[in-house]
Amino acid sequence: MGTYVYGITAADHPALASFAEELRGVGDPPRSVRVLTAGALAAIVSDAPEKLRPKRKDLLAHQHVLEEAGGAGCVLPMRFGSVAPDDDAVASVLAERADHYRERLEALEGNVEYNVKASHEEEAVLHRVLAENPEIRAYTEANRQAGGGSYEDKVRLGEMVVAAVKAREAEDAVEVRQALEPSAVAVSTGAESTGWLANVSFLVARDSAEVFLTATEQLRKARPYLDVRVHGPLPPYSFVEPGPAEPAGSPTGGAGTGAEQSHAWD
Numbered sequence: 083m084g085t086y087v088y089g090i091t092a093a094d095h096p097a098l099a100s101f102a103e104e105l106r107g108v109g110d111p112p113r114s115v116r117v118l119t120a121g122a123l124a125a126i127v128s129d130a131p132e133k134l135r136p137k138r139k140d141l142l143a144h145q146h147v148l149e150e151a152g153g154a155g156c157v158l159p160m161r162f163g164s165v166a167p168d169d170d171a172v173a174s175v176l177a178e179r180a181d182h183y184r185e186r187l188e189a190l191e192g193n194v195e196y197n198v199k200a201s202h203e204e205e206a207v208l209h210r211v212l213a214e215n216p217e218i219r220a221y222t223e224a225n226r227q228a229g230g231g232s233y234e235d236k237v238r239l240g241e242m243v244v245a246a247v248k249a250r251e252a253e254d255a256v257e258v259r260q261a262l263e264p265s266a267v268a269v270s271t272g273a274e275s276t277g278w279l280a281n282v283s284f285l286v287a288r289d290s291a292e293v294f295l296t297a298t299e300q301l302r303k304a305r306p307y308l309d310v311r312v313h314g315p316l317p318p319y320s321f322v323e324p325g326p327a328e329p330a331g332s333p334t335g336g337a338g339t340g341a342e343q344s345h346a347w348d
Contacts (some may be wrong), residue, residue, distance in 0.1 A: 083129055083130055083132070084129075084130035084165045084166060084167055084168065085118075085127050085128075085129065085130060085165065085166045085167070085168055085169050085171070085172050086107065086108060086113065086127060086128050086129065086130040086131070086134075086164070086165050087125055087126070087127050087160045087164045087165070087166060087172060088107065088115070088126040088127065088128070088144060088147045088148055088151075088159070088160060088164075089125070089126050089147075089148050089151060089152075089157040089158055089159045089160050089317070090123060090124070090125050090126075090157070090158040090160070090176065090183050090187075091123070091124050091125075091126065091151060091155060091156065091157045091158065091187065092122060092123065092124065092155065092156070092184075092187055093119045093120075093121070093122050093123055093124045094122075095124060095151070095154065095155040095156075095157075096154050096155055097150075097151065097153075097154035097155065098117050098124060098126075098151075105146075105147055105150055106143070107128040107143050107144070107147050108128065108130075108131055108134060108140040108143045108144055109128070109129075109130075109131035109134070109140070109143075110131070110139075112143060113128035113129045113130075113131065114128060114129075115127070115128050115147055116128060118169055118172050118173055118176075120172075120173040120176035120177050120180075121176070121177065121180060122180070122184060123176045123180060123183055123184070124176075125172050125173075125176060126147060126148075126151055126157070127169070127172060130165045134163060134165070136162060136163065140162075141162055144162045148317045149316070149317065151317075152194070152315075152316075152317040155191075156187050156190050156191045156192070156193075156318075157317050158183060158186055158187065158190070158318075158322045159317040159318070159319050159322060186322060186323065190285070190318045190321060190322075192287055192288055192289075193267055193285050193286060193287055193288065193318060193321075194285075194286055194288055194291065194314060194315035194316060194317070194318065195283050195284065195285055195286070195314055195315065195316040195317065195318045195319055195320055195321065196266075196283070196284050196286055196291075196294060196295075196312055196313065196314035196315060196316070197272070197281070197282070197283045197284075197312070197313040197314060197316065197320075198258065198262060198280065198281075198282050198283070198284065198298065198310065198311070198312050198313075199278045199280065199281050199282075199310075199311045199313075200254070200255070200258045200278065200279055200280040200308050200309065200310045200311070201277055201278050201279055201308070201309045202247070202250070202251065202254070202279060202307060202308065202309070203306075203307050203308070203309055206306065206307035207247060207250060207307050208243070208247070209307075210250065210307055211243060211246045211247055211250060214246075214250075215242075215246050217242070218239070218242050218243060218246060221235075221238070221239050221242060222239060225239060251279040252279075254279055254280070254305070254308060255279045255280040257305070258279075258280040258282065258301065258308070258310070259271075259280065259282055261297060261300070261301045261304075262282070262284055262294065262297050262298060262301065263284070264297075265284070265286065265290065265293050265294040265297045266284035266285055266286050266294065267285045267286060267287055268284075268285040268321060269282060269283070269284055269285070270282070270283045270284075270285075270320035270321060271283075272320070283319070283320035283321075285318060285320075285321050286314075286315075288315070291315060295312070298310060298312050
């Protein structure tokens with residue numbers, strides 16, 4: 083059946099004894115969550131379901147276990163679908179990579195992740211591009227006076243607007259990071275995705291969370307043409323560096339729920 087691994091934490095994590103009795107993890111029916119310890123480390127695990135797929139219910143269950151554990155202490159989140167052959171294999175990995183995991187836990191203790199995605203409000207950014215670019219304004223006016231302009235004129239104007247919007251997206255992506263970085267301990271830029279000009283994760287001290295959230299509100303007010311969305315607090319998905327062994331895809335082929343790292347459990 084195998085052992086499903088949610089995350090790694092310190093064996094003295096303050097909530098391990100209590101939360102494992104109450105939580106249910108992935109699977110149908112949901113598997114009971116339990117804890118495996120190896121020296122100063124512990125793995126949060128459950129029995130692995132057969133034919134696990136990245137369905138919404140299981141993705142949310144995986145995240146819920148990590149959020150519950152992370153609410154009381156630092157947890158290194160594993161990628162959705164991380165499955166070891168058995169409990170002994172998990173204990174073996176904990177022992178083999180003990181120094182690395184302890185270092186990461188110490189570095190991330192007291193911190194949480196906030197993921198920030200930003201996009202342009204389409205109408206607002208078009209007005210801004212026109213206001214900032216006299217060449218586009220002049221070309222637009224010339225086309226208007228010419229009854230809309232020729233096909234070539236329309237294509238040319240469209241190309242100018244697209245180029246100006248892309249340039250503005252690049253500048254605003256930098257501004258989003260610069261506006262929030264002073265309130266964070268560390269920053270990790272996420273993968274580019276359609277629809278977002280910025281996808282950035284910030285490692286934030288728990289006791290500075292209000293300062294960070296205030297900075298995001300100030301960013302919204304200062305740049306009303308931006309749609310800024312904040313997700314968190316989250317376990318530090320984007321700040322768990324790979325262990326000393328070469329990272330490997332999970333045996334189940336599950337898709338990540340964030341920027342979690344997968345590990346070779348075999």
